[in-house]
Amino acid sequence: MIKLSEILQGKILIVDDQEANVLLLERMLRDAGYGSLSSTMDPTRVRDLHAQWAYDLILLDLRMPGMDGFQVMEALQRDAPGGYLPVLVITAQPDQKLRALKAGAKDFVTKPFDLAEVLARVHNFLEVRLLHKELGRQNEVLEQRVAERTLELQHSYLEAIFSMTRAAEHRDKETGAHVQRISYYCRELAGVLGMDEAFIDQIFFASPMHDIGKIGIPDQVLLKRGSLSLDEWALMREHPRMGSDILGNSLSPYLKMGAEIALYHHERWDGSGYPSGARGAVVPLAARLMNICDVYDALRSRRPYKPALDHPTVMTIITQGDGRTRPGHFDPMILDAFRSHHHRFRDTFHAFAETEGGPGLAAGEAMHF
Numbered sequence: 001m002i003k004l005s006e007i008l009q010g011k012i013l014i015v016d017d018q019e020a021n022v023l024l025l026e027r028m029l030r031d032a033g034y035g036s037l038s039s040t041m042d043p044t045r046v047r048d049l050h051a052q053w054a055y056d057l058i059l060l061d062l063r064m065p066g067m068d069g070f071q072v073m074e075a076l077q078r079d080a081p082g083g084y085l086p087v088l089v090i091t092a093q094p095d096q097k098l099r100a101l102k103a104g105a106k107d108f109v110t111k112p113f114d115l116a117e118v119l120a121r122v123h124n125f126l127e128v129r130l131l132h133k134e135l136g137r138q139n140e141v142l143e144q145r146v147a148e149r150t151l152e153l154q155h156s157y158l159e160a161i162f163s164m165t166r167a168a169e170h171r172d173k174e175t176g177a178h179v180q181r182i183s184y185y186c187r188e189l190a191g192v193l194g195m196d197e198a199f200i201d202q203i204f205f206a207s208p209m210h211d212i213g214k215i216g217i218p219d220q221v222l223l224k225r226g227s228l229s230l231d232e233w234a235l236m237r238e239h240p241r242m243g244s245d246i247l248g249n250s251l252s253p254y255l256k257m258g259a260e261i262a263l264y265h266h267e268r269w270d271g272s273g274y275p276s277g278a279r280g281a282v283v284p285l286a287a288r289l290m291n292i293c294d295v296y297d298a299l300r301s302r303r304p305y306k307p308a309l310d311h312p313t314v315m316t317i318i319t320q321g322d323g324r325t326r327p328g329h330f331d332p333m334i335l336d337a338f339r340s341h342h343h344r345f346r347d348t349f350h351a352f353a354e355t356e357g358g359p360g361l362a363a364g365e366a367m368h369f
Helices: 004-008 019-031 043-053 069-079 094-102 115-171 173-192 197-209 212-216 230-236 239-247 253-264 285-300 311-320 332-340 342-351
Strands: 012-015 037-040 057-061 087-091 107-110
Touching: 004 115, 012 019, 012 043, 019 037, 019 115, 037 043, 043 057, 043 069, 057 069, 057 115, 069 087, 069 094, 087 094, 087 115, 094 107, 107 115, 115 197, 115 253, 173 197, 173 285, 173 332, 173 342, 197 253, 197 285, 212 239, 212 253, 239 253, 253 285, 285 311, 285 332, 285 342, 311 332, 311 342, 332 342
Parallel strands: 012 037, 012 057, 057 087, 087 107
Antiparallel strands: none
């Protein structure tokens, strides 16, 4: 509820080319207790005055030489297209009232002035205007609270992601630099493909969870230095489903995408992947994008069962094939983007290279997990 004292402090501008009318309205309003009054007899100044003082009410005469009240309202609308015009028009012409309301005026005062009518209309106008402003302030506060709560939820989601990623790294220390690089590969490639900011943000944080299902693989299989037996390989091929089960049924957009990536990141465009042999666009875009990033980094990295390969060799394997890896494994659109921007992968690999002391950071770089 707006208090009378607040209404009486509303900022009012009187616009009329007749000095007698200005003085009469000023006296009426001051005698009624209104304390924040301004006036002008030059309609060309109204736009600048309102921009400076943001009046709660403009008492605007319609018939003025040089620039009439309708032109003043048009000028005010240019500063706030479709916005609120705090205009109460002054007119002696009944046929102008409807036109004025259509032009954006909120009410009117009839000439010659009637004291009771002027005070009633001004009071009602200011009460509605101040309520409107108060509602706007409350909406701003509410929006701020929603934004703060959204940020809190995002931080909670990311903390869960970091915890699970650290758990996966604890099982296999060699994956630490790998999951960091994967985030940057995916972010770069998603940007090249023209994905929106939300997708790029989500894949940056979701992609490191692609192998979270390996938490469910026994150490004797996960950390085995020799070749896996058929039974061990069958067990290892279950880690995508395990990862999807771990991350599934979450409200977090990061975990939802993480579950998709975990389940599908070993599927291939030609249907020769696992665990289900999904092919083509059936495989979610985030997983198709992640797949080529994962293959690139796996080939570049040294592992107990294989040496590290240099960038030109890996480029040849991915784009031409080597018998085990074939171009047909990858979404053609994503493969073209990779081929055109492969230098970004090379630079990212070196920025987050594995060293004896662990994954390193390039100058100026900072990881978030």
